[in-house]
Amino acid sequence: MRIIIVGAGLAGLSTAISLANSPTKHDILLLESASALAEIGAGIQLTPVATREFLRWGLGDALLAASALPKSWTLRRGSDGSVLNRVDLSAFKEEYGAPYVVIHRADLHRILHARAVELGVEFGLQSKVVDYGFEEGWLQLENGQRTEADVVIACDGINSSARSLLMRHLGHSDQEWLEATGWAAYRAMAPVNDVKADSSTAEIVREHAGNCWADDQKSLMTYMVQGSRNLNLVFSHRDNVNTSDWTQAELHEEFKRMASDMDPRVRRLVDMVDSPINNWPVFQVKTLPNWVSNSGRFVLIGDAAHAMAFYLSMGVSLAVEDATALASALEQHTSDADSITLSTAVKKFEEARKPRVELIRDASLHAGTMLHLPPGRDRVVRDEAALKDGFIPMVEGGLGSRELLVGPNLGYKATIEVVI
Numbered sequence: 328m329r330i331i332i333v334g335a336g337l338a339g340l341s342t343a344i345s346l347a348n349s350p351t352k353h354d355i356l357l358l359e360s361a362s363a364l365a366e367i368g369a370g371i372q373l374t375p376v377a378t379r380e381f382l383r384w385g386l387g388d389a390l391l392a393a394s395a396l397p398k399s400w401t402l403r404r405g406s407d408g409s410v411l412n413r414v415d416l417s418a419f420k421e422e423y424g425a426p427y428v429v430i431h432r433a434d435l436h437r438i439l440h441a442r443a444v445e446l447g448v449e450f451g452l453q454s455k456v457v458d459y460g461f462e463e464g465w466l467q468l469e470n471g472q473r474t475e476a477d478v479v480i481a482c483d484g485i486n487s488s489a490r491s492l493l494m495r496h497l498g499h500s501d502q503e504w505l506e507a508t509g510w511a512a513y514r515a516m517a518p519v520n521d522v523k524a525d526s527s528t529a530e531i532v533r534e535h536a537g538n539c540w541a542d543d544q545k546s547l548m549t550y551m552v553q554g555s556r557n558l559n560l561v562f563s564h565r566d567n568v569n570t571s572d573w574t575q576a577e578l579h580e581e582f583k584r585m586a587s588d589m590d591p592r593v594r595r596l597v598d599m600v601d602s603p604i605n606n607w608p609v610f611q612v613k614t615l616p617n618w619v620s621n622s623g624r625f626v627l628i629g630d631a632a633h634a635m636a637f638y639l640s641m642g643v644s645l646a647v648e649d650a651t652a653l654a655s656a657l658e659q660h661t662s663d664a665d666s667i668t669l670s671t672a673v674k675k676f677e678e679a680r681k682p683r684v685e686l687i688r689d690a691s692l693h694a695g696t697m698l699h700l701p702p703g704r705d706r707v708v709r710d711e712a713a714l715k716d717g718f719i720p721m722v723e724g725g726l727g728s729r730e731l732l733v734g735p736n737l738g739y740k741a742t743i744e745v746v747i
């Protein structure tokens with residue numbers, strides 16, 4: 328089949344690789360609006376759901392060379408840093424067949440891109456797609472050029488224009504499908520050497536480990552990135568201020584103010600920040616009625632279909648699962664086109680993926696709410712559950728593999744079947 332993928336982010340590249348690895352050979356073109364391929368941002372955590380697939384694609388050596396493998400994830404009380412729970416991440420490899428890793432986004436993007444090129448995927452840069460023939464299988468570029476394909480897969484990210492166009496095409500009211508979660512996160516870095524040199528913070532970087540201080544309407548997560556040179560700081564907070572015109576000095580001031588009533592170690596870490604600070608409001612995609620067109624010639628995946636709050640670190644894992652599940656659905660069609668039409672195959676994909684992804688989206692936001700509880704009964708229940716046994720299997724293989732911070736009365740239970 329001729330398959331066009333729109334968007335060369337982590338979802339688009341994973342989809343290209345997954346399809347190129349299929350038994351049936353496809354002609355794959357990946358279109359990207361940017362003039363150069365790159366990923367911005369800092370470190371990301373990858374659950375075994377993603378790393379298992381990357382290992383299967385033969386990317387193990389490259390991935391592990393660029394990653395850190397945190398040994399544990401520690402949840403701490405925001406006010407004094409006392410430990411509420413510690414998850415042994417080093418056991419994940421045994422438990423889930425692949426490690427939990429932290430990697431810089433740009434490194435992962437580079438590794439996936441190189442493999443896609445090796446597998447013969449064709450790339451078109453500066454190719455912004457502005458319109459789609461959802462039932463007929465065509466797309467139109469900004470320069471007016473129209474291209475046809477058997478299947479078009481849009482992975483154009485959280486601000487997807489394909490999503491709005493598909494919803495309109497399918498007759499769903501012209502509403503806004505992206506919603507603010509009410510949270511935002513300041514992201515910054517502190518040099519690990521400075522953190523090590525201070526006796527009060529040295530423990531944080533003695534080994535590769537994630538830490539999270541849960542506080543009233545805010546939390547700070549830290550983990551090492553970039554060959555252990557930097558400590559990544561993600562400071563979540565209520566999204567109640569527009570910082571778009573703030574200077575770096577103002578952002579640093581706000582960072583310090585937020586830390587001022589927290590564990591002294593948090594205050595020291597914040598003082599050590601030497602990078603620019605970025606503020607990311609956290610959005611999620613509402614439940615879409617469909618991800619696929621009626622003919623099956625168009626499919627929406629990745630953040631475009633299901634961007635979610637990052638509190639379970641599942642965004643990339645779900646994009647990789649989408650890629651694998653879609654390649655498997657399309658393989659079913661191509662290997663037995665008489666009994667499995669394209670439309671049937673992609674609808675099966677949608678039926679298998681949507682409920683799982685929506686569950687994890689809700690669980691991700693719920694985890695954020697749990698992390699940021701104000702003082703009160705719910706927080707007492709949460710802390711008791713975390714101290715005692717707050718981690719019950721939920722989402723296979725992620726930090727979400729534990730029912731993070733969920734006490735008996737705040738329960739969010741789910742069992743999840745993977746892909747089709």
Ligand SMILES: Cc1cc2nc3c(=O)[nH]c(=O)nc-3n(C[C@H](O)[C@H](O)[C@H](O)COP(=O)(O)OP(=O)(O)OC[C@H]3O[C@@H](n4cnc5c(N)ncnc54)[C@H](O)[C@@H]3O)c2cc1C
Binds near residue numbers: 333358361372628643
């Ligand atoms: C603060 C923060 C922290 C996060 N932390 C984690 C984490 O620890 N672990 C994790 O798994 N996930 C994390 N995520 C989520 C993760 O980053 C996303 O789920 C993932 O990157 C989505 O990939 P994507 O390819 O769907 O979208 P994107 O990476 O946004 O890629 C979309 C691509 O499409 C291109 N494009 C857009 N429009 C067009 C067009 N019209 N034509 C052609 N090309 C187009 C864009 O240029 C871009 O290259 C985090 C997200 C945030 C915001």
